[in-house]
Amino acid sequence: MxxxxxxxxxxxxxxxxxxxxxxxxxxxxxxxxxxxxxxxxxxxxxxxxxxxxxxxxxxxxxxxxxxxxxxxxxxVIRGELVTNKPIDDNSTGNSYQSLFGQYLNADVKEVLLEEPYLYEKYQFQNLVTFLELLVKNCRHLKYVRVVTKTDTKAPENQSNVLEQIRADMAKRNVTLSIKFEDTLHDRKIVLSNGYIIKIGRGLHFFKATNPLYSLGLCDYDFRKCLQTDVDIWRTRNFIA
Amino acid sequence: MxxxxxxxxxxxxxxxxxxxxxxxxxxxxxxxxxxxxxxxxxxxxxxxxxxxxxxxxxxxxxxxxxxxxxxxxxxVIRGELVTNKPIDDNSTGNSYQSLFGQYLNADVKEVLLEEPYLYEKYQFQNLVTFLELLVKNCRHLKYVRVVTKTDTKAPENQSNVLEQIRADMAKRNVTLSIKFEDTLHDRKIVLSNGYIIKIGRGLHFFKATNPLYSLGLCDYDFRKCLQTDVDIWRTRNFIA
The missing domain is CATH 1.20.58.80 (Phosphotransferase system, lactose/cellobiose-type IIA subunit)
Known part of the structure; x- marks a missing residue:
């Protein structure tokens, strides 16, 4: 580092x-x-x-x-609810872009992601998909902090993959910092432009495509979802 | 069927x-x-x-x-060149959406895809990504014909996967028909609104992400590319 x-x-x-x-x-x-x-x-x-x-x-x-x-x-505590969107079991059209892409704009310089579970392949893939969207939509992005739990079964694999992702983000001039907090439970995404996105299941509410090669393999709008709630809050931004 | x-x-x-x-x-x-x-x-x-x-x-x-x-x-023969875009080795920003998404609109009811190579995993994934884009952008899409070569090494796997993709498209009210032509060489995408997209390497001009979990895993705009040429032609449409 x-x-x-x-x-x-x-x-x-x-x-x-x-x-x-x-x-x-x-x-x-x-x-x-x-x-x-x-x-x-x-x-x-x-x-x-x-x-x-x-x-x-x-x-x-x-x-x-x-x-x-x-x-x-x-x-994070203050603020008002902007919108609440319940996601129904098996519903589609809920890619990260569709759900909260509109809040990811040029005003976002920093992002805090609290996501307890990052150790399965699909969880890493969700993280990468989320970061792709951040980098694409937030052209002044400088810093992303990811808070997660240690993978007790394969901590080395987890830290290797996260280190690879960190190095990839560094090439794009974004500092990614990983912090392990083993008591973490709640999921949230805090944007420095004042929006906070709280999803009951965090980043992981997509069902796998079945069979594998079906629409939804890449474009998550085609993926069936698990039931969860998305709350979007608005607060004064960090700087104000 | x-x-x-x-x-x-x-x-x-x-x-x-x-x-x-x-x-x-x-x-x-x-x-x-x-x-x-x-x-x-x-x-x-x-x-x-x-x-x-x-x-x-x-x-x-x-x-x-x-x-x-x-x-x-x-x-396919007649028509005029609308644009030529050379893709340089290792360049990025060349997702199907970025290259030709603007031509995939509500006027496209039928699509002919000639793509000789559809048997490796990444090739199936490219096909699914292409179909995702078609379904998302072309809301009156009814019929897609895919012409490809038989996989001589594992023809059963190829036909199983293509059959799964066909069944998935059928659920979305799009008839996907697969035709095997073992002398096929050229690649092209013919849209019923009169546009023809010719890419030297067909759908397969993306390098794999390396390491796996890097930006580009899902969003192909972040993928490094192989050198190839994209020509877009405009003809009278099928109906005219």
Whole structure:
């Protein structure tokens, strides 16, 4: 990852830049990385005066990272329901584009995806399909954070695939950061333009095509769905 | 197939209906099926007068089927080049939708696809992707004829998969007919609204995603391509 090649100063400078540009998810990520490096440095420092300076800086960045966390949290809690769309069992016409493509626009610079289950092949495929749509519709996209649970059966395969996807996104100048939270249950997609998409089943509400080579293999509008609910919320955006 | 359940009279009545509605590919198909049944009947008939009536009918339908064949042939030969788009090696942004989606509209009732190679998994997937686009864009689509070569290594698998795709299209009220022509080389897509799309490599000019889970897995605009040429021709439409 690029972070490994940067020192604390560069990381924190970039964090401040992102913060000022309203890219607060990326800023939070960078503050946390920077704080970690400063913590390691302070441990090696014997000069008391220098130690104090380090601690002051660390506290300042921790406060800023906490503020961002609060802001994202409030952003998610407040807001009003824009639309509710129940998806019926076996219904079609529910591709990600059809359901929420209209909210993915040039104002989206950052995206937070909370999706507990990313370890089966079809789940990786759904993630890629979702990212394809983000990259295609959001031309100023810079940062995507994916929060998911560790695959306890094949953690290596999961981290390999996610790393491949991260590297692919990096080629397109989008930083993808993967965070594992093993208590995660709820699914949501938070867009930095102020929209939040909550789907009961997260990204995974499509039935497999049967037989395999049927319409729906690539275009998810043709896929039959599992019953679930889609709620779309609107809040003030991150920057406002 | 539905044809198996119909008698010669019903088939030929339907052929005439399709012919009058300008759905000439389907009409040609039905004439040929009807002629075959009449030929079998005439062989079993001992009454000379009745035999003569049969032969007259057969000749009449053969003439009509030949006229249609000529008309399709001329349609393909005449015409003017609308656009030529060279696809460079490793270029992207060349999904079927991006290349020729604008010509797939409500005026397309029938499509002829000549694609010699349909037996590898990715080739079946390309066919399904192409059909998804047809069904989505052409809301009056009734008939698709696919001409291809027999898979000499695994003909059963090929016919099973194509039969599954045919059954799936039938559910959407589109008759898909598969014709095997083992001398086929050229690739083309003929639309009944007068457009003809000729791609040097047919449907198969996309490189596989590498690694598998990368952008391009579903959205072919992200796929790197093989070098090929796309020519789009415009002729008078079938009905005119």
């Amino acid at each position: 690029f972070v490994g090649k940067m020192n604390a100063k560069d990381i924190l400078m970039r964090a401040v830049q992102c913060d000022q540009a309203g890219r607060i998810l990326e800023a939070q990520h960078l503050y946390q990385d920077g704080i970690q490096i400063l913590m390691d440095l302070v441990g090696d420092e014997s000069d008391v005066a220098k130690k104090k300076v380090f601690y002051e800086r660390i506290k300042e960045y921790i406060d800023r990272a906490e503020q961002i966390k609060d802001r994202v949290q409030k952003h | 539905f044809v198996g359940k119909m008698n010669a009279k019903d088939i030929l009545m339907r052929a005439v209906q399709c012919d009058q509605a300008g759905r000439i590919l389907e009409a040609q198909h039905l004439y040929q099926d009807g002629i075959q049944i009449l030929m079998d009947l005439v062989g079993d008939e001992s009454d000379v007068a009745k035999k003569k009536v049969f032969y007259e009918r057969i000749k009449e339908y053969i003439d009509r089927a030949e006229q249609i064949k000529d008309r399709v042939q001329k349609h």
